[in-house]
Amino acid sequence: MILIFKIFNLYYCFIHYLKATPMSDSYKHFKLVQKNSNFLEFEHNYNRLRVVVIPKESHKQIIHAQMVYHIGSYDELVSYTGSTHLLEHLLFKNFEKSIDGDTQNIFQKLSKYGATINASTSTHRTNFYSTIPANVFDVWAACEAKRMQYAPFDVDNKDKKEKHVVVDELRIGQGNPFQKLTAAVVGAAFDRSGYSHLTAGSIADVEQTSQERLKDFHDKYYGPNNCSLVVVGPISVSKVLERVHNHFGKIKMRHFERIQRDELEQNGPRSVTVFSKMPYSMFQLAFRNMEGKHKDSVVLDLIAELMQYDNVGIMWMLKQMNAVPSFGVINNRTTHRYLFQIVGALPSPNPKVEQAVVSQIWNYLTALKQQDTPEEILKLVKQSLLNKYQSKVDGVEGLGALATEAVSLGDVNDIWRREEAVNNVTAADIRRVANYVFQAKRSTMGSLMPEPPGMVDRPDPKAVGYNKSLFDTVYNQTRMTRELKDSFELPTRTNLSSNRYRCKFGILQHLVIPNISKTYLLLTTRAASANDALAKVTSRVLREGMPQSIVKDSEMSLFGSHNGYRLTDNLHSYMTETNMTFAMGSQKQKLTISLAIDAKHELDEAMHMLLKSMTNLPALNAQQVAVKAAMEAGQWQGIKQDSFAASQQKLTEVLFAEGDINHAESPEKMIDRLKHVTMQDMNEFKNDLFENGRPFAVTVLSNEKISVEAIGKAVSQLWNKFSGKDRLMEHPFDDHNSPALLVKSQMHKISLKGKSDGHGVLGIRVGLDKNAPAWTHVSLAINVFGSGMYSRLNKKLRIADGRTYGAYARLRGGQFASDSFVHVFASFSNASIENDTDAMRELWDEFVNHGITQSEFTEAKMHMKNSLNVKMDNLNNLVGLSHNTLMNNKNLNLKTILSRISATTFEDVNNAIADHLKSKAVVTVIAGDV
Incomplete structure (x- = not known):
């Protein structure tokens, strides 16, 4: 069980401090429901609003705050599916009618503080969450209290624009093969409960849902007695309770009843097949599982991990044979019994391939029922699952996300209690649970495959003149307690040094x-x-093969059926024991290695193990290399069908010369090159790996106990192994000055058949790299145009016109002294994509011709600076951002970037628009069924 020791000590001190401290007024309005060293949970005496406070250190003093309403898609009735999700969208709107003299919504209130704001809907909850500086909690609470009291949309206005946005999101989901197959599987698996449809619902239901019904839904279910307010981060309990009472204390409870929708028993296997116009094949084998509060649901979590674990998991084995190129095993822990899902992509639509794969899975499940999992394997798999749990509690956002699901289950303590439950699982538990869950009578088999040739569509009821084919019919119609402390002692503020x-x-x-x-x-x-x-094939071989390399001496196999598979002696076992993650990737001759490990383990030893695994990497034959190249090519095949990726690739192809670092390779060229990768080429590259004499750029984030000398010793191992000659230069990368290229305004169309949506894209080349101060000015301008819900783009295309689910603009490129480019993109329905893209171009022309306003500048500047601080609170983001600045310029760092933002003026931004964007050629790309 993971304990936050610092917080525990503070809490211990807090209890002793309580005895000599009078109770603060902020506590008298609440009663304490639960408390331990990890969290405190209260309930308001008047309206029963639950308040959960989870103390968590943050080096940037960032908190994660959310409202979790205990209402979700499970509560929707037939013909009203998707209405909870639709209401989630509408609750972000401005207040059409002023209630307190203020019509601004939460985006407009918090964006300038760099807040991350979003919401999500699931089966049993809808949550509205924000990651914000701790000192603006009061502003956030005021916004959420207002949203709880009033539906911020005008029922009389019958505003349908946001419906178009949600329908657009549903259309996008229809192109997702996993979502399409899962929708069919849950529809077949469940008869009566709200689990028989996905959260998004059906397009037809969303389109017919009335605003009046949504407002009534809000009035019933979005009250304090159906809500949990959760705060994670460095903030005092007394401050939270005081602000919560001030803003929520007078909101009355709501009265509602939930319909009993218990699922019927399943008494036989079920199956469903879905044809798709896309070239994907996929299977899904699902079983009804246990409710999330049941202890056996954690056993199923462990079984899911076991099925995917290297060397012993059936899904891992099938992937090595390229029988299942990608897979997932998901145990859904929900309020009621939902599904345990085994999902895999298939390399061929041939039914015999699916039959062979599913047969192997059933054999594996039978072995789980009949044989005990060896103790050493069970220990490793437990640690692997615990490592995944732990990785999610490192920051306030990750811990907040865990709190969302725990609170939805009905107990925030589930975050920590499930870790103890995992440690207590035995081999007998796995056999016992496998025996009653993996029964054919409780299974649903789903298959998705390309639509076979010769299929003939039925007449479309929406087609012009369709009614003439119907018989004429005439219808006759009518119309807190004393034991609480005064204030929670805040963790000492932790500062970053570099x-x-x-x-x-x-x-x-x-x-x-x-x-x-x-x-x-x-x-x-x-x-x-x-x-x-x-480089891509070799990187794949290394990152997939190294975990299987021998670094120790013992041997173990699962069920005695896979002789030769070593478990306790390979790198993967070491990674599990030390909670280490490792990745390797290559792009444009840039090779990157990333590593993260628990601080109590030596970085030097970790690097030694990596090198040992490289040395002991099992040799591949020519056929195995060809399989790895084919798997890499499969990902590029997918890009050909992705309208976003295909349009961006075309954009860079037009804007930059072929040798430019910003020029993205076409999928066709990359697939062709992958076909010609040989075993000899790969072995030569693997043995060299890095260009001789080329220095490393290394960024390490650690606590204060790890010295620079220890880091240097660890990294030197890699240098001595591959590049141990004298450095021939000072910096790892040469400048990549972009070759001049005459770009004219032009239009390109990419035809992608079988999808209902596509992407409209604009591209503008900018002659600036990231080291130039003016790059910051242009970036700020682009944020005004296309960053966030209330950008110029979204205000018009989404909010006012309802044309798109989202429209955005980004300033990309600019690495290593290369030029940059503005990338403007939006998802549109194929039926109107050309007109919608024209409307987006009109907004761009207006933007570059007239610039931005003073108020837009002021808010965008605040947002740009504060959002960078919010991002840096996440340690993975902090490492990535810092490393990126190091690679671009050894003298540039995040502090310099923040200083540049602070020094930017209104005139700087409008001058940058005039100098670098106005009158520049615009390349338009439309990718969809056009």
Whole structure:
């Protein structure tokens, strides 16, 4: 069980402090419901609003706050599916009628503070969440209290624009093969309960849902007695309770009844097949599982982990044979009994392939029922699952996301209690649970495959003149207690320090945050080969093969049926024991290695194990190399059908010369190059890996106990192994000045058949790299135009016109002294995509010709600076952002970037628009069924 020791000590001190401290007024309005060293839960005496406070350190003093309403798609009746999700969208609207003289919504109130704001709907809850600076909690609470009291949309206005947005989101989901198959599987698996449809619902139901019904739904279910307010981060309990009472204390309880919808018993196997116009094949084998509060639901979590675990999991084995190129095993822990899902992509639509794969899975499940899982394997799989749990509690956002689901289940303590439950699971438990869950009578088999040729569509009821084919019919119609402390002692504010060093291997950037529990490392340098296809295949071979490499001596196999599979002696076992993650990737001759490990383990030992696994990497034959290349090519095949990826690739192809770092390779060219990767090429690249003499750029984030010398020793192992010659240069990367290219305004269309939606895209080349101060000015301008819900783009295309689910603009590129480009994109219905893209172009022309307003500048500048601070509170983001600045310029860092933002003026931004965007050629790309 993971304990937050610092918080425990503070809480212990707090109890003793309580005895000598009078109770604050803020507590008298609440009663304490639950408390332990991890959290405190209260209930308001007047309206029964639940308040959960989870103390968590944050080096940027960021908190995660959310409202969890205990209402979701499970509560929707037939013909009203998707209405909860639709209401979630509408509750972000401005107040059409002023209630207190203020019509602004939460985006407009909090955006300038850099807040991350969003919402989600699930089967049993709808939550509205924000990641914000702790000092604006009062502003957030005021916004949420207002949203609880009043539906912020005008029923009389019959505003249908947001419906178009939600329908657009549903259309996008229809192109997702997993979502399409899952919708069919749940429809077949459940008869009566609200689990028989997905949260998004059906397009037809969303389109017919009235505003009046939605307002009535809000009035009933969005009250304090059906809500939990959750705060995670460095904030005092007394402050939270005081603000909550001030804003929510007078809101009355709501009265509602829930309909009993218990599911009927399943008494036989079920199956469903879905044809798709897309070239995807997929299977899903699902079983009704246990409710989330049942202890056996944690056993099923462990079985899901076991089925995917390297060397022993059936899904891992099938992937190695390329029988299942990608997979997932999901145990859904919900309020009632839902599904345990085994999902996999198939390399062929041939039914015999699916039959063979599913047969192997059934054999594996039978073995789980009949044989005990070896204790050493069980220990490793438990640790692997616990590592995943732990990784989610590292930051306030991750812990907040866990709190969402725990509160939805009915007990926030589930976050910590399930870890204890995992440790208590035995091999006998796995056999027992497998025996009653994995029964054919409780199974539903789903298959998705390409539509066979020769299918003839039925006449479309929406077609012009269809009514003439119907018989004429005439219808006759009519119309808190004393034991609470006065205030919670805040954790000491932790500050980030950063230093850069010249080392024999290159440049080291060491970031230090006291007391953090993990060490993060990012290392980037130039790859040994300019052949990007070869580098991608080799990176795949290494990152998938190294975990199986022998680094110890013992041996173990699962059920005695897989002789030769070593478990306790390979790198993967070491990674599980030390909670280590490792990844390797290559792009444009840039090779990056990332590593994260629990701080109590030595970075030097971790690097030694990585090198040992590289040395002991099992040799591949030519056929196995071809399989790896085919798997890599399969991902590029998927890009060909992705309207967003295809349109962006075309954009860079037109804006930049072929050798430019910003020029994205076409899928066709990359697939062709992958076909020509040979075993000899791969072995030569693997043995060299890095370009000789090329220095490393290394960023390490650690606590104060890890010295620069220890880091240098660890990284030097890699340098000595591959590049141990003298450095031939100071920086890992050469400048990539973008070759001049005459770009004219032009239009390109990419035809992608079988999808109901596509992407309209605009591209503008900008002659600035990230090191130029003016890059910041242009970036701020682009944020005004296309960043966030209330950007110029979304105000018109989404909110006013309802044309799109989302329209955005980003300033991309600019790495290593290369030029940049503005990327404007939006998802549109194929029926109107050309007109919608024209409307987006008109907004761009207006923007570059007239610039931005003073008020837009003021808010965008605040948002740009504060959002960077919010992002940096996440440690993975902090490492990535810091490493990116190091690679671009050894003298540039995040502090400099923040200073540039602070120094930016209104005139700077409008001058940058005039100098770098106005009168520039615009490349338009439309990708869809056109």
